[in-house]
Amino acid sequence: MTALATATSCCPNVSVEPAAAVLGRAAVPVVDLSSPGSAGAVASACGRLGFFKAVNHGIPVGLVEKLEAEALAFFSLPQNDKLLTSGAPLGYGHRKIGPNGDVGMLEFLMLSIGSNSVTTSALPTVLCYMLAEYMSRVQKVALRVLELMAEGLGMSDTNVFSRMVQRDGSDVLLRVNHYPVAMRQPAGGGxxxxxxxxxxxxxxxxxxxxxxxxxxxxxxxxxxxxPVEPDPESFFVNVGDSMQVLTNGRYRSVRHRVVVEAGEWARARLSMIYFGAPAPSERIAPVPELIGKGEASRYRSFTWREYKAAAYKSRLADRRLDGFQLDAQGSPDDET
Known part of the structure; x- marks a missing residue:
């Protein structure tokens, strides 16, 4: 999911098939991050689906389980206590996804990695500690994956992507989403x-x-x-729009959503998502090395600040990259 999310029309009243009725479980590529040949598997998955499951990532299961328990304890607090940590866009949020009318059946915490956000000071001490430890660990996983993404494309500099989320001022976020059963409203009797x-x-x-x-x-x-089968011991990697641009479309950002079940057997869902983006002033454009002979750049150059602003102005389900595409001659594509 995204820190700047969108909804299918993002409306809880959309008629949605139960998860098990939507085709069947996805054949999600599984990548062993400890394997010497993992770069090729990463590149294949990112080019085909823009999504894969990462195993042997090096983050202890016990750490993640402790953070999950602390997060659930926080979300079980009285609403007024949770609201003390709100400070849009960071801090605690409830149902509202972005500023343009999109809503969801969830509550969440949004934290900036490396910032001295005042919202974190109001969080329980143990939760703060666990979040900091998790942030440090998952950032290392993200950097490793970004290096594999570059290596899988045969790039001479395999740190070209990872550097973008490590520089001073990089816009790196952690979002903790909680989908409580009590908040769910099934559509159309389903x-x-x-x-x-x-x-x-x-x-x-x-x-x-x-x-x-x-x-x-x-x-x-x-x-x-x-549907994607959950696996609490693994991580799932999403290719983002900015990576699609950097690779000139060789990697594709994945469109995704969360459809939760309501009813007697429903369970609360808790997810933690790391988002890696560059500093606001950094420019995003196809890497010249990835523009093949005879090919043209498919996207115009823009700063992360510019694209982030466009995302905040849009609805969740909008196809934001359309406005940044170029036609074959390298000019804005009128068809988008």
Missing amino acids: RGAVGFGEHTDPQIIAVLRSNSASGLQIALRDGSWV
């Missing part, structure tokens, strides 16, 4: 409800971990939706 509407992530990369409650779905290129 069991499925839109917890977080369809969108792509505007950043370079997103790294997600969830508990064992299902809900995540990804869109295939033909527009069909497939």
